[in-house]
Amino acid sequence: MKSASRTVYLTDMDGFEFESLCKTIFEQLDYGRVELLPPVGDGGRDLIIHDQQGKTVVECKHQPKTSIGRPIIQKLHSAVISEGARKGIVVTTGKFSRQAIEHAATLSPEIELIDIAMLRDLTSRAGMHIVTDQESAPIHTYQLLGTEKINGFTVGHLSNKIVSHPATVKGAYSPQRTDILLRPVYRIRYSIDAEFSTSIGVVHAERSMGQFFIDGSDGKVISEGAADYFSSTPIQNMLRWDNVSSNTIASDQPFKILASTVKEIAMDNIIRRHTQTVRYSGRNNHTYSKECTPPKKDIFISDISQEYLPEYQIDCLLLGRAQQLEFANNGTSLIHVLNDSTSICPICKEHVNQEKRSLCNECGLITCTKKYFFKKKRHALECDVCGKTLCPSCASYASRMLLMKTVLCVGCANDFTRRGKRVKTLIRA
Ligand SMILES: [Zn+2]
Ligand SMILES: [Zn+2]
Ligand SMILES: [Zn+2]
Structure with missing residues (x-):
């Protein structure tokens, strides 16, 4: 204990x-x-x-x-x-x-x-x-979410992204397993003040401040969005490991990268981020280009602190089909999505970030809603009779006029057949 x-x-x-x-x-x-x-x-x-x-x-x-x-x-x-x-x-x-x-x-x-x-x-x-007397900073962390909130955020996110009828996303959702990962990170804060001159004078000045995370277990720089998302003041309390039930922690990775190594990684990253090629005209009106790489002496790393970022990995079922969602949370009601299995259309393999996705209420497939003119090319359909959201394999068609087709779900297609109408299923390659 x-x-x-x-x-x-x-x-x-x-x-x-x-x-x-x-x-x-x-x-x-x-x-x-x-x-x-x-x-x-x-x-x-x-x-x-x-x-x-x-x-x-x-x-x-x-x-x-x-x-x-x-x-x-x-x-x-x-x-x-x-x-x-x-x-x-x-x-x-x-x-x-x-x-x-x-x-x-x-x-x-x-x-x-x-x-x-x-x-x-x-x-x-x-x-x-x-x-210690130099730094009294403990390792910062954020409020951990309980199961109810984790499921609430997951359903909220999926409901925003997915259209589903008649089942609601909430009704279709069934949680399977939730893991909390506490990712150890170093937060780097820096400022830079560099000027680049040639014979004609100053051609470029690089003055800015920034922050980013470096993963404390493998030394990799974490994408900028994360540091911005977590830039609100962290909860200053140390993490109570004894409060975190060990079976919810999937991966309890320690800090493995020394602080001195982190400083070198940070410096290289800052130099890379702020190096740019500048074009300028010389006295003879020729255009020159100069690569402006800020020297270490112009970069000031003001702070390196340690944090644990709570990340949630959710395995769930949507109408019986397995899906995964991974998000980080900073203690507010906004989540930072890291990975979402519903964001790739299984038919065209494309990422769907902005437009909605559609949940087939027959088989649970989640597809993109890209609007092709011909309905038969679309990856998401709706039953023209009852409005059920469908994937192409679960849709049937009845001819209306010339080129007009009625899209039907399984139930409505059966009704049509019983009334003696011809119904076709689209055979896909
Ligand atoms: Zn698609
Ligand atoms: Zn389907
Ligand atoms: Zn229908």
Whole structure:
């Protein structure tokens, strides 16, 4: 069981207290049995974790103001080998130098690096909340939705997008499984102030501010829309992992990307976003072009903070047919749709984002409502008698005049046949 929420003040801690904090965290997170070694010299080992696969040697460094360099990594690696352990972990309340990160990546057995950002994530998962003197920011998160709201948002979204008759989307909807994914992200805020000159003077100025997310588990830049959507003030409370029932969490991914690596990824992304080719005329009236790439010195990353974004993955049935919807929610009643299986027409395979889709009330197929002149080419039809929404395979036709066809649902087609009228089904290739 995870303990109740507890605040840990790192500033007041000495090295020994920090080691026992690490011990508590590893125990709470079920890493294994944690042995606290007596403080002898600088052997490069403070804790040993025993699990089924073997031993892990842990070195704890409570050094918020320094970067851990390569020598500490090397020393721990030697300790791992002499101990016959399967891996090593260095935990710091500060950062790692680039040399340390690069060196650790080459080692076997593996040396895992945990910096202050990742430590904050682990601590939060263990039901505690770290406060340091430099940054008191816990990991931001957003209100999690309950089942009723999740289904309400799903039905609301689908009802907006889908026409259905006589069944309503709400009546056709049946939830199957809901997973909540807490995506760990770094929010990057930056400003840029760069000027580009040639012999004729300034040809371009790049001045702006922006923000975006980087996925904390794989280092990928997340599309701009997400950071804008989540730009309202997050709920400042730490996430209470013990409040989140574990069977609703599909994927409980930790922060795996070090804060220093995030900064490099962010810088590269900002440079790429703000590089442009500018055309200008020189004194001789010739047109020139210049690629304006902002230099790092003109880019100011003002903030890197951690958040968990709640994402909801819904498996449901609409008239018996399986559909999936994935959306993010920032605690407001607007959702940010990430993936919607009803948005691709199964007949033409095209994405339907703006126009409505149609739910066939015979078979549950959801198709585009693109208006072809000839009804037989349309992917969504309505019964001319009762108004039932139909897909092409479920529609029958009765001839009216010359080229005019009456579209019929199964029930109305049977009625027509009983009254002796000729009804055809369209055979599709
Ligand atoms: Zn279509
Ligand atoms: Zn159908
Ligand atoms: Zn009908």
